[in-house]
Each structure stands twice: as structure tokens, then as C-alpha cells.
Amino acid sequence: MSLYKQYPLSVQNNLTKQKEQFEPLSEGKVGMYVCGPTVYSDVHLGNVRTFSSFDIVYRYLTYLGYKVRYVRNITDVGHLVGDADEGEDKIAKKARLDQLEPMEVVQKYTNGFHDVMQLFNLLPPSIEPTATGHIIEQIEFIQKIISNGYAYEVDGSVYFDVKKYNEDQPYGELSGRNVEDMMSNTRELTGQDQKKNQLDFALWKKAQSGHLMKWSSPWGEGFPGWHLECSAMSTKYLGLDFDIHGGGMDLKFPHHEAEIAQNKGCSGHGGAKYWIHGNMLTVNGRKMAKSEGNGFTPEELLTGNHKLLDRGYSAMTVRFFMLMSHYASTLDFSNEALQAAEKGYKRLMASVNLIEKLPAAGSGNVDQTKSAEFKGIIEKVLTDLSDDFNTAKAIASLFEVSSRINSFYQNPSDLAVIDKAIFDETIKHFRGVISDVLGLRNEVVGGQDAEVLGGVMDVLIELRKQAKFSKNYALSDKIRDDLKEVGVQIKDEKGGEMSYSID
Numbered sequence: 464m465s466l467y468k469q470y471p472l473s474v475q476n477n478l479t480k481q482k483e484q485f486e487p488l489s490e491g492k493v494g495m496y497v498c499g500p501t502v503y504s505d506v507h508l509g510n511v512r513t514f515s516s517f518d519i520v521y522r523y524l525t526y527l528g529y530k531v532r533y534v535r536n537i538t539d540v541g542h543l544v545g546d547a548d549e550g551e552d553k554i555a556k557k558a559r560l561d562q563l564e565p566m567e568v569v570q571k572y573t574n575g576f577h578d579v580m581q582l583f584n585l586l587p588p589s590i591e592p593t594a595t596g597h598i599i600e601q602i603e604f605i606q607k608i609i610s611n612g613y614a615y616e617v618d619g620s621v622y623f624d625v626k627k628y629n630e631d632q633p634y635g636e637l638s639g640r641n642v643e644d645m646m647s648n649t650r651e652l653t654g655q656d657q658k659k660n661q662l663d664f665a666l667w668k669k670a671q672s673g674h675l676m677k678w679s680s681p682w683g684e685g686f687p688g689w690h691l692e693c694s695a696m697s698t699k700y701l702g703l704d705f706d707i708h709g710g711g712m713d714l715k716f717p718h719h720e721a722e723i724a725q726n727k728g729c730s731g732h733g734g735a736k737y738w739i740h741g742n743m744l745t746v747n748g749r750k751m752a753k754s755e756g757n758g759f760t761p762e763e764l765l766t767g768n769h770k771l772l773d774r775g776y777s778a779m780t781v782r783f784f785m786l787m788s789h790y791a792s793t794l795d796f797s798n799e800a801l802q803a804a805e806k807g808y809k810r811l812m813a814s815v816n817l818i819e820k821l822p823a824a825g826s827g828n829v830d831q832t833k834s835a836e837f838k839g840i841i842e843k844v845l846t847d848l849s850d851d852f853n854t855a856k857a858i859a860s861l862f863e864v865s866s867r868i869n870s871f872y873q874n875p876s877d878l879a880v881i882d883k884a885i886f887d888e889t890i891k892h893f894r895g896v897i898s899d900v901l902g903l904r905n906e907v908v909g910g911q912d913a914e915v916l917g918g919v920m921d922v923l924i925e926l927r928k929q930a931k932f933s934k935n936y937a938l939s940d941k942i943r944d945d946l947k948e949v950g951v952q953i954k955d956e957k958g959g960e961m962s963y964s965i966d
């Protein structure tokens with residue numbers, strides 16, 4: 464039986480505002496679209512959190528046995544400064560300032576984005592389409608919307624007619640906004656405006672003279688509006704109806720709302736069935752933003768080279784830290800939280816590494832009750848993950864498996880009574896969830912962390928053999944600290960001998 468049948472998934476659907484049983488449109492397959500980065504600057508940690516959240520969604524769906532097509536775009540044109548319809552294109556602006564070709568800017572920051580994704584062990588999507596690679600599809604999309612009466616052209620630019628659309632379909636259903644309220648809250652149009660209504664948004668913008676990124680279209684030379692690319696590319700690769708659409712919470716309005724309107728205005732189909740949004744990252748309770756001076760880059764985080772950081776933290780520590788909260792909750796970044804995550808991560812990985820040193824399970828009189836209870840812990844992990852991808856709860860249960868492993872190591876007789884098949888199945892999922900779902904790996908083989916962890920394991924084995932140290936054996940403070948982090952307390956005893964305990 465497929466794992467997804469055994470552990471049915473529920474998701475918080477922001478379109479219906481309900482937690483729903485997840486049922487893909489076609490059995491065993493999932494189509495997922497996630498809004499990718501606009502590649503005009505370095506990725507900051509808030510972006511990493513958003514993409515990590517959907518990395519977990521992708522990984523867990525795959526782990527459950529679904530065949531997933533994951534599309535995450537690269538926005539390389541059309542995203543204007545200020546996120547609205549006026550102002551310079553973000554990429555063109557950066558190209559002007561740095562005296563580069565726009566495509567050099569795009570390449571530079573796309574490469575940087577990929578490096579960061581790899582560093583934090585995010586899987587690449589199945590398809591990573593770019594907006595500039597889909598100009599024809601976007602033009603065709605606009606033509607259909609115009610012919611359906613939901614868009615109009617003014618002097619080489621095309622706008623989506625929100626008021627007209629709203630007569631037939633509710634605009635604002637995702638963000639819970641009401642068109643009348645929004646209209647009364649927007650400024651009056653002046654004679655200068657091309658739009659019929661302030662809520663209308665650009666599908667195509669006429670290129671002014673000197674504009675760097677432009678293409679021919681039925682309306683003259685111009686470029687596509689920012690919202691349009693996601694409608695055109697999700698339709699092209701996932702169809703008129705698909706399963707999941709994701710993105711950061713800040714994209715819900717207007718970007719995602721506009722996407723739904725464009726899709727329905729074009730074909731009558733709304734696109735995704737489930738809309739999922741990742742929450743933001745705060746720093747000491749304040750929103751992470753470059754303007755606040757608290758938005759650090761992954762590099763600053765690793766080196767500790769930022770005034771808000773006590774020291775550097777490894778990529779896996781940061782990944783683990785992000786998994787310690789549910790994707791839909793805000794996550795507060797602090798040195799204390801990072802240090803706690805570092806301990807947790809090391810502890811979990813130490814128990815993964817300890818598995819190989821365990822004697823065989825089921826070598827004694829198998830106790831079915833104890834075996835079933837052990838199995839129950841890993842079932843809880845999977846049930847937690849199937850509850851709207853709740854990594855926070857799942858990690859708490861993983862720690863329970865981890866402390867069992869530690870105690871089996873200390874008392875092999877407890878392991879002897881566990882049914883071997885149950886033990887193997889539990890360990891298979893324990894390892895699978897940690898590496899395939901949570902994406903945690905042993906940090907850099909040969910690097911300092913691996914050495915420390917390896918050292919800790921060697922010391923543990925030695926301790927286990929001897930149960931005490933000889934008089935002349937002195938542990939360095941560093942090893943003591945590392946042992947403490949994985950739950951081994953070294954107690955000094957009289958006569959220079961030492962004893963230890965593992966919790």
C-alpha cells in the first residue's frame with residue numbers, strides 16, 4: 464500500500480480557509496507550482512525560509528509515494544520597483560547601476576540563488592522556467608483574456624479589467640478582500656492614468672524609449688506584467704487545473720489574487736486547487752528586512768560576520784532551526800534559538816550515526832507490546848508530517864526515537880526484546896525522514912563538524928567498552944562540551960577516574 468494511503472495528508476488551504484484532506488486531481492500524481500525569486504539581488508534568509516518550506520512539501524509528497532512535478536520559476540523580467548505597475552524594472556535598474564547587460568544580472572543572481580539552495584540542501588525543482596523564455600505564451604494568454612472581455616488596451620499597454628471581471632467572478636477570494644472596499648480605499652484616478660480603475664493591473668506594458676528589456680507584441684514593443692508569467696507558465700507545465708500553488712505570505716495579494724483572476728479570465732479555470740503560503744522570518748521579534756539592518760545573507764550567517772550574530776552557524780544548523788517551526792507560523796531568529804537548533808541537530812545526527820553500532824534487535828524473547836510501542840513513535844512522526852507538513856511536531860517525536868536508540872545502546876537487553884522487522888521498519892523511516900524529508904545530512908565530510916561528531920562517537924564506543932577512563936586519560940574541554948551536546952555527561956570521580964551517563 465502506498466504510504467500516502469497509510470498516512471493521509473491534510474493541508475491548510477488558504478483558498479477555502481480550511482484544513483482539507485489532500486486529494487490530488489489525478490491519483491498518485493501531484494502538480495505543484497511555487498513562485499520563485501526575482502533575480503536582481505542576493506538571496507536573503509527570509510527567501511531561504513520560504514523555499515525551504517516548499518522543499519519540505521516537495522520532499523514529503525515524494526516520500527509518501529506521489530509522483531510530483533514541481534515547477535518553480537525564475538522572474539527575470541517584469542517585476543517593477545515597488546511591486547506595482549509603475550517604476551523601473553528591478554533587473555533593468557540593477558543592470559543600469561552595475562553597467563551590466565540585464566541578462567548578466569539575471570545569470571549572476573540565478574547562479575547565486577542556486578548556490579544557496581544547494582548549500583541548504585534544497586532539491587532543485589522538476590522544471591525551472593524563466594519569464595523571458597515564455598514571452599509568446601504570455602502574449603497568447605493576454606489575447607485570450609482580451610477576447611473574453613476582461614482586458615483592454617491603451618496606447619500599447621494592456622490592463623486587466625478588475626471591475627468587469629468582478630461582475631462575473633469574485634475578485635479577492637484568496638486574500639479575503641472585497642472589491643468595493645478596495646475601491647473606496649484607493650486614490651482617485653487622474654487624467655494621466657491609463658487604467659479605467661485603480662485596481663486594474665498591467666498584463667503588458669509599453670516600453671518607453673531606452674527601455675532595455677522589450678519584445679514585439681500585437682500592441683507594439685513592450686514587456687509582460689509581473690503577475691502574468693506565473694499564470695502562463697503554471698498553465699503550460701501543469702495544465703489548466705493543478706494541485707498545489709505555493710509562495711510567501713506576502714505574495715497572496717496582489718500577486719496570487721491576480722494570478723487566479725488571469726487564469727479564470729483566460730480559460731474559466733482557476734489553476735490550483737490548494738493554495739499554501741509560507742510565513743516570514745523575524746529577527747528578535749522584528750520583521751527581517753534590509754532596510755531594518757537585520758536582513759543578513761547566508762554567507763554572513765555562516766561566518767558570523769554580522770553585528771547581530773554571536774558567531775557563525777552551519778548550514779544544517781540553520782536548516783534544522785527552520786524546521787523547528789511550522790511553515791505557516793512566523794519564525795523568530797535569535798542566537799539562542801540557533802544554538803538550541805545546533806544542539807538538537809547534532810544530537811539527532813549522533814543517534815543516526817549510533818544505529819550502526821547497535822547489536823541486533825530481537826535476539827531475545829520478543830515483547831510484542833514493547834515492539835508495538837516502539838513502532839508507535841515513528842508512526843507518530845509520519846502522522847505529524849501528514850498533518851499539514853508539521854515538522855515541528857515531527858521533530859519532537861524524532862527525538863523520542865533518538866533517545867530510544869541511545870538507551871538501546873546502553874542497555875542492549877532492551878533492544879533484544881524488540882521485534883526485528885518492526886525495528887528495521889522504524890529505523891528505515893527514522894533515517895528516511897531525517898535525510899529524505901527533512902533534508903538533513905551529516906555536515907561536510909572531513910570538515911570540523913564531521914570530525915567532532917566522529918570523535919564523539921569514537922569516545923562513546925570507548926566509554927562503552929571500558930565504562931570508565933584510566934587515570935591517565937584526560938578529555939579535552941572541547942570533547943567534553945561536544946559530548947554534553949549529544950547528551951553524554953562526564954562526571955569526575957575520585958582518583959582521577961571518570962564515569963559517564965547518557966540521557
Ligand SMILES: [Zn+2]
Pocket residue numbers: 497498499693710718
Ligand atoms: Zn508567481
